[in-house]
Every structure is written in C-alpha cells, then in structure tokens.
Amino acid sequence: MTARSQALPAFNDPDDRPGILTVREEDEIRAKLSASWYEGSGFVAWLKSTNHKSIAKRYIVTAVIFFILGGLEAGMMRAQLSRPENRFIGPDLYNQIFTMHGSTMMFLFAVPVMEAIGLYFVPLMIGTRNVAFPRLNALGYWMYLFGGLLLYAAFFLNTGPDAGWFSYVPLAGPQYSPGKRVDVWAQMITFTEIAALIGAVEIVTTIFKQRAPGMSLNRIPLFVWAQLITAFMIIFALPAIVVSSSMLAMDRLIDTHFFNPAEGGDALLWQHLFWFFGHPEVYIIFIPALGMISSIVEAFTRRPIFGYPAMVLSLISTAFLGFGLWVHHMFATPLPQLGQSFFTAASTAIALPSGVQIFCWIATIWSGRPRYTTSFMFVIGFFLLFIIGGLTGVMIASVPYDLQVHDTYFIVSHFHYVLIGGAVFPLFGAFYFWFPKITGRMLSERLGKWNFWLFFIGMNVTFFPMHILGLLGMPRRVYTYLPEMGWGNLNALVSLGAVIIVASVCVFLANVLVSLRSGVPAGDNPWDASTLEWATSSPPPSYNHLFIPVVEGRDPLWDARDGELAVVTGLRTDRHEGLVTSLMDAEPEHRYEFKRETILPLMLAVFGGGTIIIAIFSPWGVTIGAVLSLIILTCWFWPTISPDHDTPRRGRIRRSP
C-alpha cells in the first residue's frame, strides 16, 4: 500500500470547527460518488468488476450452487445405501461420488462461502469502501470458479477423483490410482488454496488498516474478529496442503518418491501434512459461523454480546489450539502412544473455549429480549445440533474410543453434526439475517420457518442413526453392505432423512427466488441491529457508506440512537478513495486509493489457471504458464501516477447536534 500525499491534519483539530453539510451538499457528494464508483453495465463490465460486494455475491451464489451439487452427490450415495446390496451405483462411480461430495463441500462450498460473507460484510462493518486489494479479490474469485469448473468438468468426463477427499497415499499414488483423476484433485486444490489465501490476505489487511476512525481493536464486531482469526488460520494452515498436494502431483507426474516407502518416502508423511491443514480447515469453516452467531444473537436479543473479551479470547484459543489436534485423525496409525495422548489432551481441551462461548451466548439470551425470527431459530438449531457434535468430538478424542469408531459412520455423524449444526445452520441464519441488506428485500418468514423445521428434522433423522450404525460396525466409504449385517433398516431411515433435507433446501431456494421478485422491501436496518453495515441503504451503494463513520463504542448504531452518527468528510469523490487507519486504535493515517475495475484479474486467472490445468498433463505447463503470468503481472503492477498527486486535502469530522 503506498502512502499517498501527506498525512491528514490532527484528528479533531480544534481550529477546524466541525462542519455540517447541507442536504444539497450531501446529495452532490452522493451523486459524485455514485458516478465515480459506477463500474458500468453489461457482461464485460461484470467481468472487470473489482467491487468487493459484487465479487462476494458471485462467491456466495457459486458456493450455493456447489452446495446443491454436493447435496445431489450425497443424495445419490444415500440412494445407493438405502438397501443392502443395492445395484444403483457401482463401486467405481460411488468412489468418485463420495470423493466429489467431500471435496465439493469442503473446498468449494464451506470455506468459500464463509470467506465470501466476510468479504461482503467486513468492509461494511468496519466502515471502509472496498477491500485493500480489489484486483486481487477478483483474481481470488476467478481462481475459485475455475477450480470448481475443473473438478466438475473432470467428473463429467469420468475423470473425477476417486480416492476420498483426503486422498490418502498410496491409494492416491501413481501405482494405485492410474489415470488423471487424482491429478485433477491435486490441481483443484491448487486453485482453491490460492483463492482461500487471497481472501485471507484481503481480510487481514482490510481489518488491520482500514477500520473507521475510533474503531479500535476492542471495538470491532465479533463477526469481524472471527473473520480476522479465520484469515490468520488460513494463512498458517494452507501451506501444508500446498506442499502436500504439490508433492502428490510430483509423485504422479514426474516420478518423485515423497510418499514411496520403498525409496525412503513415507505414506504417513501425507497424513501428517494433510491433517496439519485438514484439522484447522474445519475450524476455518467453523469460526466464521461463530462470528455470525454473535451478530445474530446480538440483533435478536437486543443487547450486546455478553463477555466480549472472553468471546474474543475464546475465538483466539480455539484457533490456536486447532493447530495442535491433527494427529487425532491418525490414532489408528502406528504412532507412539505417548504422542497420541498429547493430542487427546489438546482435542479435549479445545472444547473449553467453545463451551465458554456457548455460556456467554446463553448469558446474552438470558439478559436479553429474544425475537424468534427464522434467523434466530437457526441459531437455536445451532445450539441443539453443534453441542451434540462437540460432545461426540470430546468422546472421540479418546484413543481407545476412537479406535472403535474411526472411519465408521459414527465419525460421519460427528462431523456432520459439527459442520451442519455448527456451520451450515449459522450460515442459513446469516442468509436470513443479511439477505435484506444484500438484496434490499426481506425473505419470507413463513417459508423460512418451513425451511428451518425441515432442515432440523431432516438433519437429525439423517445423521443421528449414523452414530448407532458406526457403533454397530458399519465402516465409511462402502458402496454397499451385506443384508445379514442388520444395517438395512437404519440406512433406510437415514436415506429418508436425506430426502427431508433435500425438501428443506428446495424450500430455501424457493424462498430466495420468490423474495427476490416480490419480497417486502427492507429498509436500512430492518432488524434494528447495531453494527455499521446497517447504517447504509439496502442494498448498499457501490461506495458502501456515504461518509466514513466515526465510532466510539462497540455498538455504533445503538450508541447513535439518540443522535446521528459521527462521520469523516473530505475524502475525494472523483477517485476511489478510502481512509487508512492505525492498527490498534484506528487513528487516521493517510488516504488510500483503491484500484478500479480491470480485466487483468480474469486474464491472470485464465493464464494461471491454464498453467495449472496443463500441469496435470505435463510439467511444461508450469514453464509456459509462468511466462504468460509474468506478462500479466507486469501489466498488473505497472506503476501509475495519478494527477493531483501532491495536493493534500483536509478532512473534517462532522457531528450534528
């Protein structure tokens, strides 16, 4: 980030009387901002967009489409497993389907959608106009999209990966997975890991340096804390899978021996590297959901979340501890018992911060005044379901217990309870909460209640019996089972539950489509919530807030109930200008110009993506692609000099009486 011009004069300069703008002046500024932030209409303008809201909306829609595809894959699995010795899907296709289901849900739905909601709302909540690196943000989306398209194009060409979403070697190695299926998986990882890292970098930089003046770190909303912590987790966790997927691709393409025990490699190396990423990955999915819960609980109990410092410290401890758990996925391997006990301790301990958060939310509800909107119902659903998942998680932290239930349907049940209960339910709550802000229309509460109940009931009918199936001996990833095992009835029940979940998602989609067309128009703040995204119109204008707000507490809109919100004036309206503030206390430092819309991110994604896809077939792809990408990157970083470079403009703080 280049420091532009000179620093602003001292904040609250006594010589500069706070001014009040007339309505006409305000309208003028509004018009100028609309004009300068307008990106154009039409398909090409859409391709060139660097507006964080536009990009985040794309992310969300694409992620929901992948959610539906992943759900369809789950439906096919359940159809096959509904009866013993069913002949609906054979083993080869089934292996591809469960791998696609896991990979889609984990890499193409869960992480992107959580990041996307962050990318949409973090700038609004902290009072800035765009994320720190708008072009990079666009690149992230295109890489994600191309990764997903690669995976599904391969799937429809019978080249879908079939070694499981965690792709253990040697099964996924060159000898036992011939063809290009696993190579497609490894390169899909490359696409999505780049997108995830880009999102993380955006979030960290934006939160650290672009907050509204007065929004010190102890005043940022818990949702923003959650996104910040998640972004740091992404930055530390993703390199492990970058390395391991590259090693796998190299083993398969150019005959290296990273995982070949016969030549000094080790099959366990893959597991360590993958799970060092894989365990934080699930917290990367879960922690943003915790942030969403806080936002929703605060709005619908009408009080600030109880125990803000405890909540923040819990989030940080969960993230930190989350990096020390990975061996609990490997308890069945011949690792020393003493070492495994360490991970039992860590896996047990991580329940404590989550517990503290739950107690704080309950205290919030206890001392608040709840409103039972659909959003809030999903939060209650979160409590009911996530706690089950969390408790089974503490159970399987025990090595002997895990050795009985590892790789059985008990584990499938556990992680679906924590992922659906702990992440998808808050996500749906967030959809119902923030849909009015994004689209300007309210979702139907009636359809929402149907959505919630069908999902809640379906989820329990589907996944609770799996606990029992696991204890009764049914392993994971089996395409069929023998009739004499006695699992048929429970499996049929589970498959029925899956149908109910499908119905629930259909109701949700219907709700979205109907409400987009004819939902009740939402005002700026239909829920009377406290955070800054509700201070602007629904949907927000492309420049987010007319003036950058100034905050003095954690709940700016509630603080401002009696008066108006203080703002910063004086930012340029002819350029995309924002304010950069200090890390801890958010004191203004200097102005910052956001980069405008450009086709370069798409081009870099095409060339970079092409590189990665060619690398599936030939290592030359890396060389050719590097050259092409270098050309695009040169254009990207070509220095520009704006006119008026050295004309400082003064800003003012505005407060109305």
Add this chain to the structure above:
Amino acid sequence: MTTAAFRDAVARSRALVIIATTGAMAACTGFQSALDPKGPKAEAVSHLNWFLVITAAVVYVAVIGALFFALRRASARPVAFARDDVEEPDRERARVRWVAGAAAVSALILLLFLFVDVSTARSLSQVGGVRPLRIDVVGHQWWWEVTYPDIGNPQNTVSTANEIHVPIGRPVLIKMTSDDVIHSFWAPNLDGKKDLIPGHETITWFRADTAGVYRGQCAEFCGHQHAKMAFFIVAEPRVNFEHWLTAQKSPATTPADSLGQAGEKVFMTGTCAMCHSIEGTSAGSKYGPDLTHLASRRTIAAGTLPNNTGNLAGWILDPQSIKPGAKMPPNQIDPQSLRALLAYLGTLR
C-alpha cells in the same frame, strides 16, 4: 411462533430421537458390533462408551436446559430494548460469575474425561496375558493374508486367508503390514482398529474371552472393493484351536477319485495356478490367497459369501459380478471341468 410452542416442538422431536435411539440400541448384540464386546479391550471401550455417552447426555441436557430456560425467562422480559438493562453492573457481575462457574465445571469435566481416556489407553496397551499367540497379517487389495509363523520350524508356518482362528483366553499379538495401500484391521467385538500401512509394521493385540465367530472388516478406504473386504475371527477352546492349527499345517494330498484328480489337473493347467498356491502341489503363486485348506473356511471372497459349492462355482466363473473390480478374473470353464474343479477344491480341507 411463541416460545412455549417452540419449546414443546423441540422437546417432542427430542423425545422421538431418544425413543428411536433406545429402540435401535435394543439391537445391541451382534455381529461386528462395538457394543457387544467379547474380549477385554472391546469391553473396556464399551464401558468407556457408556460413561462418555451418559456424561455427555447429562451435559447436553444441562446446557440445552439452560438455553431454554434463558429463552423462556428472556421472552417474559418486559423491557423492549434490553441493552438498557445491561447497564446495571451488579447484574452483569453476577452473570460473569455464572459463566465463569460454568466454564470451571466444564474444565473439570473435561479433565475427568482426559484422565479416564488416558488411563484406559494405557491399560489397554499392555498385552493382557502371557505367552501371546503370534500372527502376521498382510493386507492386500481386497483380502487378508494371515500367517501363523513358527520361528523354530519354518515349514510349519501356516498361511491362510480371511479367517483367523484363536484360542479363547489367550492373548493374540498381531504384526501387520500392507502389500499395497493402507487397510485397517477391525473386529469391533474384540478390539479397536489398527491401520496396515505399507512400509510400516503395526503391532496390536487382542484377546477373545468368549467362544464364537466374530466378523471384522477393513476400515480404511482401499479401493473398489473396500466394502467387501471382511474377515472372520473364530475364537474356540484351546483343544479345537490346536486341532485346527495342526490340520492347517499339513499340505494338500492328491485326491483319491478320478473326478478330484481331473479337477486338480484343471487347477494346475488353467489360470488358477497362476495366482493361487496349494501346498503340496506345484502351484506356488502368492498373489492370490493360499487355497491349501479352502474347504475348511466358512466364507469365500473375503467374507462376502458363505463357502459352499454353488457360491464357489459362481465366484470362480464370474467374480466381477460379485466384487466388481476385484483382481480375480472371470474364468471360462466348461461345466464338466467346473464340476471336477469344485470336487477337487472340496477335498482341500
């Protein structure tokens, strides 16, 4: 939606779940079930299971109870904007004490869990008994190679497939590895699972205290027929076990009748001998299971089918329709030769 109606609905659905669970739990006994322990390790885990489940259920009810209590109380609150209420420091301090107390209780429960977990793990790591029986298991796609080594007398080493006989009351020490991909050896009635990883040797033990036949299954995804890679552990009194082991040590003999001899010729001159071995004959390939005592096994195809003539015939003619993707090819054998072959295989007791 009123709170009362909501709470009722949730309580009702939870009751349903509990009923369903109990009903399902009634089918607790059986076959390949961790809830029906037949040995000390599985029994310890089963006890641990009930301890954990009950404690977890109590915690769950307590927390959800608190949540619903909070919802009910809060819904009755007259204040429209609760934030004003929060300004009272005494009340907030009281809440802090409650939350801190709950966190402390949680920490204690988690410490208790940790203690129980680690002590169970430690107690299960010691081999339970003296003079363990040594068995080697090698995992293949998609069958289990079982060897009873005899260090003193290598020619007495027994090699069989997919069926493990053990004497009751005596610990069994298993050394395992894999020939190709990662598998996992899991007989839930007796013990938890351990992975078979190529390049590593895994050592575990179990003991069967009750006579019976216990099914196990591969529990790590290993390819197309992971679903049908089962094995059976036959726990029997020591005398029966010794009898079985002695019988397994003897090589196959040439059959007395002409049909059997014709069958042996079919085996040796066709595709069978290319992959299977029969001790006492010239068939010595180690890529498929050893068939020396095929007729003594309860199942074929890694626990997929009961071992009888009809199933064996179907398996030989077209294994791909039973286990698509398995390494055994379909075999074109005319009915006459098939009859002879089956007769010969029937003599391999």
Add this chain to the structure above:
Amino acid sequence: MTGLRFTSLLIAGVVLLASCKREQRRFRETPPAATASNSIVMSSLQPGPSVIETGTRNPYEDNAWAVAEGKTLFDQMNCSGCHSHGGGGIGPPLTDDEWIYGSDPANIFATITEGRPNGMPPFRGRLPNYQVWELVAYVRALGGLQGKAIRTTRDDHMMYKESEQARNKGHPTPTFVPPSSVQP
C-alpha cells in the same frame, strides 16, 4: 442478474460431455472371443491380390486403468524375471523401439499367447484374453507407444527396502524381510 445467469450458463455448459476413454474402468468384458492370432501378419507385403485384414484391435488402447492392471500383471506373471522392468535381461528390452515380433497390439498379443523361440513362454489358457490385452497395453506403454497421458508410472515396490525412518537404526544393515506375498 447477469452474474447469476453467467455462472449458471458456465456450469451448465460443462455438463453432458462424452466419457473420457482414458479413465474408463471396465471390470467385466463380454466373454472373450476366440483369438484371431492366425490372421496376424508381420508385413504388409503379400503375394497375390491383397487380402482385406481384419486385425484384432486392442480394446484397451489409451486406457490408463488397463495399463496399470497390465503393470501389476507384468510383475505377478514374472515378466520382470526376464524383461526386468522393461530394460531387458534374459529377455529383450521392451522400452526400446526394436520389436522383434512387431509392435502392433495384435502382434504383442500373439507373442504373449503363443510364446516365442528362445524362452518366451506361451500364456494362452493361463490368462484370460482381456488380461493379455491389459499386458499388451502396458508393454506398448513401456515402449512409449501409448499417448503421453497414459505413461507408465513409478513403482511403489521398485526396491524391496524399508523406508529410512521405519528401519531399525540399531542395525546398520537392512534386516527387512519382505512380506511372504512378494517373495519370488
């Protein structure tokens, strides 16, 4: 809603593409037809009027699964015993471009099923035909005659040696005994 439409179109456009031949995994072939090795000729020159060839085609040309299966069979049927891993030894190398009896799939099929002078045993009746075709696909891949995407890959069992970290450090010489199933 250009965004939504565009994304949906993109994704819809990817659907319904033909199955990729490389990735097919056929576990059951229709009953193997009688070998047509009698109709294989070594040269295109023939006396008299030319006869229309009905050459036997390899059903597994360009199929990665078949090449992998062929590789497994290559070791299991002890082709490595004479041909090593393609480099040759007692038998001629298979990775070069000198094909004594022809490199056509049908030629290799005939070589394997009929045997050849100087030590190549006949496998007719010992392997079902489709497994011989898998070996044919692998041998051709060894010789570089399959597509680039169907290359042979490195072996997980090339040398029967324990990985470093699994080896017992107390013994300087390797003491690993291979599992019984891979002993020759």
